[in-house]
Amino acid sequence: MQKQHIIRNIIVETPSKPGNFAKVATAIGLGEGDIGDITTLKSGALTTLRDITITCKSIEQLDQVIANIEEIGNGVKIHAVTDDVLNAHEGGKIAMKSRLDVRSLGDLQRIYTPGVASVCMEIYNHPEKANYFTSIGNSVAIVTDGTAILGLGNIGPVAGMPVMEGKAVLLDQFVGLSGIPILLNTSDPDEIVETVKHIHKGFGAILLEDIGSPHCFEIEERLKEELPIPVMHDDQHGTAVVALAAILSACKATNVDVKKAKIGQIGLGAAGLAICRMLMAYGVEDVYGLDRQEEAQNRLLKHGGKTIGSLEEMMETCDIIVATTGVSGLIKPEMVRKGQIILALSNPNPEILPSEAIAAGAAFAADGRSVNNVIGFPGIFKGALDAGASAITYPMLIAAAQAIVGHTKPGELIPNPLDPTVHQLVARAVEEAANKK
Ligand SMILES: NC(=O)c1ccc[n+]([C@@H]2O[C@H](COP(=O)([O-])OP(=O)(O)OC[C@H]3O[C@@H](n4cnc5c(N)ncnc54)[C@H](O)[C@@H]3O)[C@@H](O)[C@H]2O)c1
Numbered sequence: 174m175q176k177q178h179i180i181r182n183i184i185v186e187t188p189s190k191p192g193n194f195a196k197v198a199t200a201i202g203l204g205e206g207d208i209g210d211i212t213t214l215k216s217g218a219l220t221t222l223r224d225i226t227i228t229c230k231s232i233e234q235l236d237q238v239i240a241n242i243e244e245i246g247n248g249v250k251i252h253a254v255t256d257d258v259l260n261a262h263e264g265g266k267i268a269m270k271s272r273l274d275v276r277s278l279g280d281l282q283r284i285y286t287p288g289v290a291s292v293c294m295e296i297y298n299h300p301e302k303a304n305y306f307t308s309i310g311n312s313v314a315i316v317t318d319g320t321a322i323l324g325l326g327n328i329g330p331v332a333g334m335p336v337m338e339g340k341a342v343l344l345d346q347f348v349g350l351s352g353i354p355i356l357l358n359t360s361d362p363d364e365i366v367e368t369v370k371h372i373h374k375g376f377g378a379i380l381l382e383d384i385g386s387p388h389c390f391e392i393e394e395r396l397k398e399e400l401p402i403p404v405m406h407d408d409q410h411g412t413a414v415v416a417l418a419a420i421l422s423a424c425k426a427t428n429v430d431v432k433k434a435k436i437g438q439i440g441l442g443a444a445g446l447a448i449c450r451m452l453m454a455y456g457v458e459d460v461y462g463l464d465r466q467e468e469a470q471n472r473l474l475k476h477g478g479k480t481i482g483s484l485e486e487m488m489e490t491c492d493i494i495v496a497t498t499g500v501s502g503l504i505k506p507e508m509v510r511k512g513q514i515i516l517a518l519s520n521p522n523p524e525i526l527p528s529e530a531i532a533a534g535a536a537f538a539a540d541g542r543s544v545n546n547v548i549g550f551p552g553i554f555k556g557a558l559d560a561g562a563s564a565i566t567y568p569m570l571i572a573a574a575q576a577i578v579g580h581t582k583p584g585e586l587i588p589n590p591l592d593p594t595v596h597q598l599v600a601r602a603v604e605e606a607a608n609k610k
């Protein structure tokens with residue numbers, strides 16, 4: 174099991190004189206806490222109250238940070254230490270809400286009975302009208318069996334629900350789609366395929382999330398074949414789109430021809446195999462893969478990739494390294510080659526911290542927080558639904574990656590996911606690519 178990040182909010186009062194906040198920041202830094210958002214809650218003549226978000230690697234480190242701040246004295250006081258991450262999850266992050274108000278009898282008759290019967294019959298007689306007169310075309314089922322929740326492993330679908338709710342929040346806020354988590358009490362491929370087939374009619378598309386390998390491959394393939402709506406396993410193809418985009422941006426910045434570069438993928442599970450397949454579909458000639466499981470390596474060979482003997486050999490051979498193993502700290506700084514591009518994408522902790530990789534000589538380095546499928550999946554689903562596509566194809570995924578690259582600032586690997594334009598651009602590119610077929 175992975176070690177966790179401890180995120181806490183410290184409410185600190187300081188005398189309203191220059192330099193006092195600097196003392197608090199130094200105390201946090203000396204305890205190796207990482208400062209995030211800072212909100213001034215009160216700015217009085219005598220004292221100032223701030224809410225400071227900090228991230229620590231352990232509870233012991235958090236205790237050290239708190240002790241450091243308390244030691245400052247001279248009017249610097251901690252009022253509270255709160256767990257805002259946990260608080261934000263109270264009651265869950267999503268809710269099914271009505272878009273219409275029911276205020277009068279007329280509303281009731283229009284929205285519900287008897288009015289609704291005529292809409293039912295309209296759809297019965299013209300099934301395609303369900304797209305206009307229901308929310309189906311705007312709804313995405315977020316399906317998990319809980320077998321590969323982030324890099325936390327098989328913690329089950331209920332423990333994975335906060336991730337599924339998170340994906341729903343992102344679909345809503347970035348592209349206006351309704352994401353509805355479906356938690357499966359089975360990880361048997363036959364049962365999953367059967368269940369999704371039975372419930373698909375209520376959805377415009379199916380997003381498979383955090384389903385472990387190798388069963389995720391069979392499940393996605395079968396559902397794609399058997400359902401008339403888009404199905405995409407986000408950990409495979411959403412991740413592959415974003416990894417391709419980051420690689421293209423890094424190559425642009427370093428004048429490297431991506432198709433001629435040697436690219437090494439460590440971890441050939443859901444994300445890793447899809448990244449290799451995406452790179453090969455883009456035209457990269459030398460894609461090398463490494464996994465501790467032989468069957469995962471064989472899968473890559475079947476898809477036309479190459480394997481390599483060891484982690485050390487891969488780090489020596491390849492110009493670009495992508496890692497999706499779920500193993501924090503797997504890549505040691507001494508393995509990094511000067512000028513390498515390193516994407517250590519495992520969440521919640523990367524195979525090597527970007528700062529360590531850069532200090533060890535990498536030209537570009539990023540982790541799974543910045544190179545994250547959040548940049549891809551909302552626009553991919555929106556574009557596919559807007560196009561009325563029955564499937565999500567490689568040309569649509571490559572168009573998504575190119576839209577991301579087109580919106581990336583020089584010197585950066587990936588755009589800011591909070592920039593709403595990027596999701597609109599991805600959606601438009603995917604829709605256009607779908608319509609080209
Ligand atoms: N940044 C993103 O957007 C993003 C998206 C998807 C997945 N991920 C991360 O990628 C990681 C893997 O996710 P997944 O869904 O592919 O899981 P997975 O279980 O399908 O794949 C992990 C693979 O890594 C291999 N592996 C483990 N330790 C290894 C080692 N020491 N050397 C070589 N191979 C090793 C395993 O055998 C397995 O095949 C997770 O941490 C997840 O959070 C990140």
Ligand SMILES: O=C(O)C[C@H](O)C(=O)O
Binds near residue numbers: 322383520
């Ligand atoms: O959920 C994320 O942050 C990205 C990805 O889907 C993952 O499983 O790590």
Ligand SMILES: [Mg+2]
Binds near residue numbers: 323382383407408
């Ligand atoms: Mg995931």
